[in-house]
Amino acid sequence: MIYLDNQATTQCDPRVLEAMLPWFGVEYGNPHSAEHAMGQTAADAIEHARGQLAELLHADPRELVFTSGATESNNLAIKGAARHARRTGDPRRRIVTLVTEHPCVLGPVRDLAEEGFEPVMLPVGPDGRLDPQRLRDALAVPTLLVSVMAVNNETGVIQDLAALAPIVRAGGAMLHSDLAQAVGKLPLDMRALDLDLASISGHKFYGPKGIGALFVRRRPRVRLVPLLSGGGQERGLRSGTLPTPLVVGLGEAAQLAALELTKEAARIRALRDRVLARLQALIPGMMVNGSLEQRIPGNLNLRLPNRDALAVMAMAPGVCLSTGSACSAAEIQPSHVLSAMGLEPDQVARSLRLGIGRFTSADELDRAADMLASAHDGVAVPA
Template sequence: MPAWGPRPPPPRPLTPPDPSDPDPAPPPAEASPARPPYLDHQATTPCDPAVLAAMAPWWNDQFANPASRLHRPGLLAAAAVEQARGRLAAGLGLALGDGPAGMDSQHWAVVFTSGATEANNLALKGLAEAELTAGGQRRHLLTLATEHRAVLDPLRYLACHGFRLTELAVGADGLVDPAALEAALQPDTLLVSVMAANNEIGVLQPLAAIGALCRARGIRFHCDAAQAVGHIPLQPAALGIDLLSLSGHKLYGPKGIGALVIAPGVRLAPQQHGGGQEGGLRAGTLPVPLIVGLAEALALALADREPRAARLGALRDRLWAELQALGGIQLNGALAPRLAHNLNVTVAGVDGTALHRALRRQLAVSSGSACSAGSPSHVLAALGRSRAEAAASIRFGLGRGTTAAEIEAALAVLGAAIQELRG
């Protein structure tokens, strides 16, 4: 039982369909056979066919449990998991140790999880609980107001259980000023958690500067890199990161798999107990196909990262230039440094609900994070946007399959919708 008690925060209510909506979103396939351009790759990416192929043998042909060490199929599955772990670590410029999950006192470890949400929970709650059980006195946690809910919610949970939490404001450009972060550190700061790339506005936080600040003070630095791994160069060791979360489905891998990358010497308390897998840090039978798929997806994403970023950056810049020509369109977040495949804008002079209703049959975009659909974006609020402005905002997430024709189509749809709504 965690030292601060077992009570989770109350679950958020499900958002029921709005009965007053006369034009609910259509069920996909049958209603509209020609798929609208999908520009929501920050919500999720399609699983690459090569990833599917790499996963295929591990579902049915070689289906053994990697914890079954007394027979050859089990040993083969275990070897596949360890190979994937090694590939993942190598993709991040890390060497694993010989211990379970690659853990030993000198080396980095990779613990497989169900995704970035679970990796964040293990990192944040695991570090806090380890501090308590070791008799440590650090009780202050620091993060940004624009973090994903998968960071904010576990930290707020900790703030209800004996820790103090600072949710630092960002500038109007969405970036944190390292000097402001330094000023917000306290003598007993245990942890700083800052994401690599924002999931709504795509801005890239100054990780190296934050890592240096933390390292100089013995503060642990966690980075939610779900939107960044496979998209930007990212070497946790060089950036002073102690704990890094990533997710398969954000980099053209399968859904339901992610990892927590752990620096040598970082102690965590497990948040899931059971069969002792993953060096005791994450109990549960390992999903071999998903793990193999995650490693393959990262290798593929790193292989085409540069040309993909260049191509998508050019398409994104064209989209932004054409949108500006429509007038009354405001950029959310700094244009640079930013993910090459992200754009987030607020459309003036239109009602947000009407705008997204007009777009949704012809364009797959979002108004904010897929994980908090229905509630106004806390990220845009942190940038100073009003509720109405946040609702009239559009997140474009371009992806590997995005074409110039799709961008043209999106612009045409958007231009027509804005013209009609502005009357």
């Protein structure tokens, strides 16, 4: 099998797995049992991992709250900020986001409408990017929170957070970003981006599934109402026993990303350009959806000229890719992202997502391009 779905998930790096293994069976103490040595050893490992992630993000370790992943982080950020504002008498009820956000951002924003908040979904252009003037116009009404993902999970298109943040500040709102597709792929600095809240997912950058984090700014302090009640772990923001092996894995993945990001991005970008050129030669008329220039190195969202994407994928089962968000896989439906970018339903149906990662080789990409071209021509390619 040739795996080209690295926006859905990445292989856990063997070095990450090696770092995690002792914490499953040898060092199995509860990190919240500080009264004895094994508990303290686990707690120290948790804090070491927190420091590793903080270094990658250029954040204070005290600003990182461990969660189960980006879905929980996004819910905690959006619902937590809104409910705290209401609890403290803040009259603002507007929450602004993009129509192309991941469902785990759109869902919480829509849920809050039932609690008296006003969801505002801003459109994007054909390139998948937000026009800053649309954000200025939206902020003419007092706004509590703006949520803009750094990198779209389907198209790989990068939003210009550095340009959008001053607009949000001028409007007096808080700024949250879903960084799930950006961490480990782009240099990130929480101070330079001027973020109040940011969501991270470990399995998107070669860490384990089931672990993530939420950046919560300390100065000026951002306050949230927690989603979970319980033992008050993670400074009361996220109760529950932390999974030491997964946290250690997240920290190791962050350290590897900090060391290898620049070199890895250049290699993956070269692979992407190589396979794009090969596919365009083999399938004349194939198009790239969204901005190619403002895109993470490993993503291609491609529009086939003549064939339905699902049909092509079925003809080439040895290539693992997708038509869009993995979270929508159980319910096949047109991509809301591509539709929002102005594509017609038939164009959306002809689009597929190709994700290149750390463990993708040039030979695999060459073979995948040949297989997809054959499938596009109606020739089945055995797995």
